[in-house]
Amino acid sequence: MTRIFRRAAPKRNSSYFARTMFNSLCLASIATLSLGAAPAKAAPAATGPAASGAVTETARLNAWLDAKYDEELGFSPIARSFQGDKTDQARIDDLSESASDRRLAWLRKSVMQLKAGFDRTQLSPDGRLSYDLWVYSYEEAARAARFKRNVFVFDQLFGAHTRLAQVLIAAHKVDEPADMDAYVTRIGGIRRGLLQQLDIAKRNAAAGSRVPRFAYETMIRQARTLVTGAPFTGQGDSAIWTDAQAKVDGLLRAGKIDAATGAIYKATARKALLEEWLPAYQAVIAWFESELPKADAVATGVGKNPNGAAYYAAMLASSTTTTLNADEIHRLGIAEVGRIRQEMEALKAKVGFTGPLRDFFKYLREDDRFYYPDTDEGRQAYIEAATGHIAFIRQQLPRYFGILPKAGVTVQRVEAYREIPGGPQEYQMPAADGSRPGVFYIHLADMRAMPIPQLEVVTYHEALPGHHMNYAIAQELRGVPRFRRFLSINAYQEGWGLYSEKLAKEMGAYQDPYSDFGRLTTEMWRAIRLVLDTGLHAKGWTEEQAIAYFLANSPLTEAQIRSEVRRYIVMPGQATGYKIGMIRIEQLRQKAQAKLGARFDIRGFHDVVLGGGQLPLDLLERRVDEWITESCRAGKAAGSRGC
Template sequence: MPKSRALPLALSLSLALAFPLGQGALAQAPEAGADQALPAPASADDALRALYTQEWEWRQQEFAREKIDGRWQASSRMAAIAPADWERRARYWKQVLGALDAIDPAALSPQERINAAVFRSMVEADYNSATWRTWEAPFNSDSFFWGYLAPRQPYPREADWQRLFGRLRDVPAHFAQHIANMRQGLARGWSVPRATIDGRDDTIEPYTRTDAGNPFLAALEGMPASIPEPRRSQLQAEGRALVLEQVVPAYAQLLEFMREEYMPQARTTLAASDLPDGRAFYRTQIREYVTRDMDPREIHEIGLREVARIQAEMREVMARAGFEGSFEEFLQYLRTDPKFYARTPRELLATASYIAKKVDGQLKYAFNTLPRYRFTILPVPDDIAPIYTSGRGGLEACLFNTYDLPSRPLYNLPALVVHECAPGHSFQAALALEAPARPEFRQQTYFSGYGEGWGLYTEWLGTQMGIYETPYEEFGRLTFEMWRAARLVIDTGLHEYGWSREQAIEYLAGHTALARHDVTTEVDRYISWPGQALAYYLGYRTILDLRAEAERELGARFDQRGFHDTILNLGSVPLPVLEEEVRGYIAAQKVAPAP
């Protein structure tokens, strides 16, 4: 997903296709793109390279991206998203998958076998999204196509602003296409569940303002001195006119549609299985996010077992903290005692920054390769903070939510920092960006099972790095582990077993020390984003089990630095590929000369 607008790394490219968050271009990419001849057979490696190179170039045109400073970023237009555009894309991806099927995997070199597996998973997810017509519900309780268009940090160059202005000129038509698609979804019963979108319309309101409270106008006011006068004032005037004359009316029309039409007509059911052919759809979502075929009931049982295991560990930590009451009383104590909460947004951000710096001092003991690229720490923007998660990390920044500070316990912050910043998502994204000799599509492909599994694994790794200083912080880590294990139970409970929203909320609230606000936000996310929540724990257990296998097989020769480098040097891959490659590393280490 594009980082130029500070979008969260936790959203995959395939989600960008299903929910295009302002990525690109009402000016339609050339129609010939869907019908161009695919590569003629050559050697298996050559045929595969030609196939994924052509698809990647075609994809950039389709989603209005151009190469800027060596990275694919949003261009000066927005993507065409009418039904015909998605139908054309589906035809092309079907053709690509057919060509991929014709390549014998056994004839590929080891690196190209990895590329083929990554490419297949990526294209299958995109093809499924297009054919299920998920673009008829182009947002969820967590992420919105209207919320990521304004720059979160001012652009330093005039060319960046000019590209933004080009995209803003497309906003009225782009939103009109979204509205038409959503009407079509309502007509066939394919919508975001009504119960999960209360208040989401409020996130549109700031963009209808005509003062500095409008994020676009605020961004223009912050245009930096790197653009000299008088050009800076001219650009600001041009941008203000564009926002007031075209963008604000488009957002006002969208807000009216959401409140008067979409929300009253959105479906009253919750489960993915309640959608047209919903049980089959839910299984494709499991495959997309977990990157393997798993039965929902199998996942549910894994979740129940892990919840019981973690709960026993939480009680042990509660005893270490010296608390003599019940588990429920301990949760209430953690949720209400002021000593566990920041008094100001700056205090929360400062604590997060201290933890991130403490992590920096330990990285050399856990990794051989460290990235050069640096992230910053920022508050979640005000327009989305009331319904946003506690934190989210990506290449450019780690965002921490400072809205409603009594819902942001500091004992959770160490686990949140290592997951979102380093050695979690920001660290992971920087290494992926700087990785050598990898096809372009591999540099910007993201699989939730791998990426979120790594993020949760780094929370556990923090126990080896000395990050958790008190029993309360250790309990916060276990709360986060429980939170992800409980997702296995809740996601499948909702979408396979027909749980109610209240049942899911009570289950999560009763097993974690998460604030009630976070519990409700999270459950709404699971309802409106089926399958995505499963990726974290199943990916985490895959990595932790591989580590246990490496320690068992290598004994004293095990070095966590090499183990971690093997995982991160791969870049984002499906979990079966990760298992195969790590086991290859273990086998090689067994026969390598002793250090």
């Protein structure tokens, strides 16, 4: 088996960079899902005094880490809300730079306490994994702090101007009157948080780190949408006013308040929106508008920015959890593009298309048969089709997984205030208490940017057997410290998402050859990302050069491609984790199959990959290797041959 990766050294945890934009927001992929079954058991572990001591010491470590995680959550009431925890629900995180510095100092101290209080050699294998991951988080945070002036605080996809609104609309639960009191208080907190983020953005822009003009244009529209409609100016109700009224009405229907109290709550919320929310958004919009003439009209990557090359190298290391450099990743991407083109040629011939591949791409982009109508009925048909594919895969899961999620996953259109034509689909995790399911969010503003051949594969990536599995299983693990249930590691989660697209084919999906071509399209998409991300940020490519390469090698629509390329520009390095993570998971599966032979169990392999929570790729390999060793030991003990 050819290995294309080197182990990262020192160890790095991509959770920090995945959370950089929300370092104080702490929105980074937080939610929870229930488990249907316990993780598949490996072969019996060693017994005796030493093993018993390791179990005891690991239990002590887990208790210590849980206490530390509770302390860490004290920095982020927002994180608690996304987990379904109402503790400090009236508060918004301190989003200032000084607060980020205090959190880093706390992490540094916690690692010193960890090393002083525990002997790593006396822990169980899983205890050592927890120990390493905690150190990992600090090392990543410390390294990232060196590049704080390089970060884009606001962008068109994950900026604080839209994500803070999501805290109230999507995460803040209102079951009792006190929850509505907290909601109104939080409106003022959002003002403070937005202005703190704006202060950091101004410093970073002054240092030479500002998003391109297209991002400011989109962000201005997004922010204006959040202050348009009642109780502000404009027609209809704003998204936040609609949400506030709905939550008060929910208390009324539940009999928790009377009509007079409901009217008071609505008046109080309206006052807070006009006096707190509106001025903050006006300040943000004014700054976006002042930045617009200074921003690059010809967009490219961060390599040109002060310290940009070092920043991009750090982002690659974080996003891939390997030491592959930009040139190596670029070459890997070109090789993968060539390989997938050959598979596309074969499938093109299978459907009877006789022209060149570029003409087939054009046919897929332009023929009406491959699109739902750009109407409300067409959008609903898209959502229903995605829901049907989820139902099909759910029936197949027990043959491939021992660990199954209980909570459901729904399909929803992205909220209007943050929807982007051709924008990337996304997954939001369920709440810990089961009050909110997982959500597969779809941008449906432009149905010509949503080809039917790609519908099936994107659904598998975002829902089942993709992100709903990898997040849900991690976040309901028992017997591991809680912080591991909420880690977000780019190469792992996106590598799993891409691996699951191909796994779905093993599970019987893609019966329509055009949907199978859609699967190849999205794999090509991720291979192209390796070329474009490194091209933009390390080789000086422009947005238009990147779009031209994408169009030449993919049937994605130009609207999709432009949105994708703009995503890569504002999120340097992130797009490289998909293909690199997928290849590593496939390599680990091949290794296990080769070592275990007839003893290889696909359910056991998937449970090992998913059953430890999200991990950097080198630690994932260590976990799989331990499973292989234990499986061999069990086989020999039972008199089986092999290994």
